[in-house]
Amino acid sequence: METEMEEEQETLEGTIPFQLQFDKPISSQIKIAEWNPEKDLLAMVTEESKIILHRFNWQRLWTISLGKCITSICWRPDGKALAVGLEDGTISLHDVENGKMLQSTKSHTVAVMCLNWEEGVQQPGDSNGNMFTYEDRTVRFFPSAPRVPRVPGLISADIGFMDDSEDSFRELSNSSHQFFNILCSGDKDGCICFSIFGIFPVGKINIHNSSFRTSLLDKDATYQLSNASIYKVALSKDLCHLIVMSSGELVEVRVEQENVDMSKNASFIGLHCLLLDTSIFQKRIKLCSLDPPPEEVILLNFDGAYAEDRGGKNELHQVAQHASNIEDLIEVVKGSLSVMRKQWSDAMKTFHEKFDSLSHLIVQHGLDSSSQEEFLSLLAGARTSSPLHQFLVNSLGEMGLKRVSKVIDGAGKELFHIVREHLQPAVEIIGFRIGELRGLSRWRARYRGIGLDEKLIDSTTEKAGMLLIQVERYLRVLAVVVYQFQNFFAWLSKCTKILMSEPSDQLPPFNSELVVTFLKHIYVQDHVRTLLDVFEVDNIVEIDQDTEQRLQELIQFGGFSDTKYLRRTLAKEFEQFEYSFKEAFLAPFSTISKKIYCKDLVPLFPVPSSPVSASLKIPSSITYYKDTCPVASTFQTSERGLGDYICFRIPEESFPDMPNVVGIVRGFMHDLSSIEKGYTTTMEAILLCIPSGYDCVDLSLYKENQIVLLLNEECTTSENSGNASMMMLQASDLPFVSLTRSTSPNHWKLHDLKASYFGYEWPLIKTWKLTTVLIAPVDTAVDLHMENEKVRSIPHSVHIPLAVSASRGVACVFAARKRVLVYILDEDEDEASDAE
Incomplete structure (x- = not known):
């Protein structure tokens, strides 16, 4: 009206x-609202921290609740994903189509107060006429990256929704890698994090640790911003500068005989505006003979210790492209191992539920033998004992044996499928991308400046190779174990038929020697599950001396320097690879973080409260x-x-x-x-x-x-x-x-x-x-x-x-x-x- x-x-x-x-x-009061930069969509956050997405005509598309307090939101530059900052420091990415969470990272330890996502200006070449292009060769040698395998037991509707989410995440990753973009996030403790594509963390700076050499109260002194809380961040279109609005207390730092004194004789509490130099995201800065400013005191004036940009702005893009894809594939490996572990555990649980009853029957009949000994006696032609006869004819029965056999066989096929379609392709692509990064790391003139360390990448490359061999070994172990189970069940089926005086001519043949091997080494030892578990010690898997000797000899021909890797499980090897990968990319993270520094500062106005409230x-x-x-x-x-x-x-x-x-x-x-x-x-x-x-x-x-x-x-x-x-x-x-x-x-x-x-x-x-x-x-x-x-x-x-x-x-x-x-x-x- x-x-x-x-x-x-x-x-x-x-x-x-x-x-x-x-x-x-x-229906609810709105506390945050952001328009999509490319579509007629408005994302809103209610006082109850629910995210609502509406079209321009006010048609509601979806509503989600994360169960946590939302403190900030920001759209990706192409409008296909929404970044959400939470009170616990988590940043999650959500698909614009359905609101499904695509990725979640704990970039901060406290509330994320602001987000800003900017796409770099694309330029065909630099001002000096140097053209440097880089082709991602992965698509030439490999099909599309595998996805995380679906969890068994989902109904068809859930599977369809999950497939849509995975497709969305794949599209998110692929499209985000086309153009260089950076997500900036600031928290209430003064930390600012930078993530390329919103996925790959590339830098972090704490305003508390930045010192400013400037003139206040008519004297030249060094100041720090104490109790800083980031209020707003804005990255420039060329990615070279970041303007930060931060509340805090500007205090004088006095250095006397290596002791730092935070003097508050001249302290100013209020809102301040800082200018950070982030040109490392756009330019490659080559270190000259002079040393950069010390980390603990970053001067406002750039002292000229670095040479001018030589036009190579693609290094970070290339490294982040490979690294973020590897991180996606690491999630595929994690998901694959988790599903495989559950599938096989469920199958073995069914097996033991049936076959453990034989042990109880043996005890009830007062015998002192084990289940394996009873089966071996039957295989040797001895008279069937009462507990074994009762177990095969009554407890297990023909139908029970078929059911267990079907479960084990189905689990084996499912594991084979997961390894072939998900785990192995992911590990192969990881190995290829790590190899590409290894080649880039050897181009020291371009990549040492962003912290790509050749030795660390070499170590990660070796770990990737070991992981690939572990996958190959797992396939062989799985094939052997599943075949052993099939042979064992075929023998038991024949025995059951004979005990029940039924014809057994149509049953498949079995190998008696393999039955003996199964009863001695597989019946009580789960080799398939062992390779999927992580143990504190490395020497879990036994290998023969000949194999260990060959591994030592291969070192002379470029083999792995770590000859003990076959004693580790597949899951343990993956854990070590992931650790090595994170360690290798901690160096670029640290290097880039050091090259982001405060260039200028100006106080805006005082705040008559002490300390400054984070809820300003x-x-x-x-x-x-x-x-x-x-x-x-x-x-x-x-x-x-x-x-x-x-x-x-x-x-x-x-x-x-x-x-x-x-x-x-x-x-x-x-x-x-x-x-x-x-x-x-x-x-x-x-x-x-x-x-x-x-x-x-x-x-x-x-x-x-x-x-x-x-x-x-x-x-x-x-x-x-x-x-x-x-x-x-x-x-x-x-x-x-x-x-x-x-x-x-x-x-x-x-x-x-x-x-x-x-x-x-x-x-x-x-x-x-x-x-x-x-x-x-x-x-x-x-x-x-x-x-x-x-x-x-x-x-x-x-x-x-x-x-x-x-x-x-x-x-x-x-x-x-x-x-x-x-x-x-x-x-x-x-x-x-x-x-x-």
Whole structure:
């Protein structure tokens, strides 16, 4: 009814900005919402931490509940997967089609507060004209990668759903490997993790461990951000920079006679903005004669110890492509071993349930023999004992023997199928990909810089070869054991027929010698299961001296240096391979993590609480645009034409005398580099004063340098639920104030700006002049007026989040009375949708 009245009002008043698409009720309050970047889909998280996916027409596609508190979500750049951050530090990937979990990794130990997934800009060659292409040759020699075998006992509907999930995961892996992309995640303890394709962990940095050499309180000192909690991360389009918003306490670090003292004489608690150099993801940086900055103190200024990029940006892509595929195949091996273990255990349980009754009968009859001895006596032609006769004729019987034989035979066939179709192909592809990585590791000029260690890869290659031989041995053992069971059952079937005085001419023949071997070595020893188990000691499997001697001789011809591997089980060998693989790729992880460092820092505003609360809720948005900063466009770098906007609302608790203010900073990414190269500063800032009578609920940077503000009208009475408004303004048209630096490259200096602190004292205001600009100068604040901007009235009181889609030109607003409203932000988008 309200929607119809609003539409009638629009008709009477003429054109009103932002056409209302629909206004619908929702069952739960929404705390997080994100538009799919490629599809008309909106992912929402309810207060109960359920994930709901809706189409643009509000058709619900699926709802899932993870049973844990969800703290952040983010779409993959192609929109085919949703990353979900949880309170326990887990990041899970979900299929867009059905919400099925595709992968889950424990990247953090505490709550994942923010996620950002960015795809690298594809370039045909580098600026020097060096073209380096790499072909993944795996598809030329192997069929498509195997999948995890399905768990036995599932009904057909479950199998179909699982097959769809596996197909989705395969499509996720394959498509994600086509373009280089990185998932960034930040937690409430100040850790930021980086994963290529959202699967392969490639780096981690802890803000607590980063030190900043800068000037505060008119002295040059080293500072650290204590009690840091990551609030928002945004990776640039070229993957060279990461802007981080983090709460924390900036404290001075004093080094006196090798003792580190965390002095708090000059500590600043608040929200800070950091710039991390992540150019390792885009460039290959070659180490020169000078050493890099020490790990424990990373300077803000890059000291020139590295040479310029030589154009090889594909190394990480290639290594991550192989490594992430190997990790997928490791999961296939794990799943295969698990299913095989269960299948064979169930079969052996059935066998022992039937045949263990013979031991009880022997005891009941007062005999001192074992089951094997009774069977051997029968095989030798002796008179059948009473317990054995009773067991074969009554307890087991012909039908029972057939049933056990069928179970063992079926389990053997299933294990053969799993090995041939899943386990063995996975191990073979693993071996091939490890071999490819071994070849890359020997190209030291390109791959040593990202930590690909030749010796570690060689060790992993040997482990992969041992694993392949273990699989081959397992197939032989399985074939022998299954055949032994079949021969044993054939003999028992003939014996049973004779005891029951029935004809046995039509029964299959048996081998008496194999029956003896079975009773001595297989009846009580499960060799198939032994190879599938992990033991603490290696010498579980016995091998003859001749085999061990041949293994020693093979070393001279390039054989494995570890000659004891055949004494280990298949499962133990796989465990050692997995450990070796993780150890080999811990080196690139550590190397890349060390090359991610803080390049610049600027405090934004204080927070009057100690320690800083991890649940700090501040509307903010970070976006990168092309050609946004006129000064930055003249700065000749590889990032030419790419600028940043940082927009945030300043809490009233920070500056009670300046309520309802939004701050905007741009040019932060290039400012320090621009100054170092002798260019003009690129950093600019401005304040926006929200109209009187309104409160800024949320905000979002939009396309073409636009900002969308969500404003609640202040209620004068408790009876009125209140109204709201959505405002859009052009950020590039605002009168930004250019910020300059003095001779000290980290000391902000203001020119011709009148400062007024409104009676509020914060030590940071007097030293970090950017903060002075953001809170003090009256000349830099712009009063917003409702009649001068594009404003849409909303007949409800609203709350966070504001979900804006730049690709579709729409905004989703959530009302306090459990309603959702979707608006068309661009008229041309609406016309295009109608045409479609």
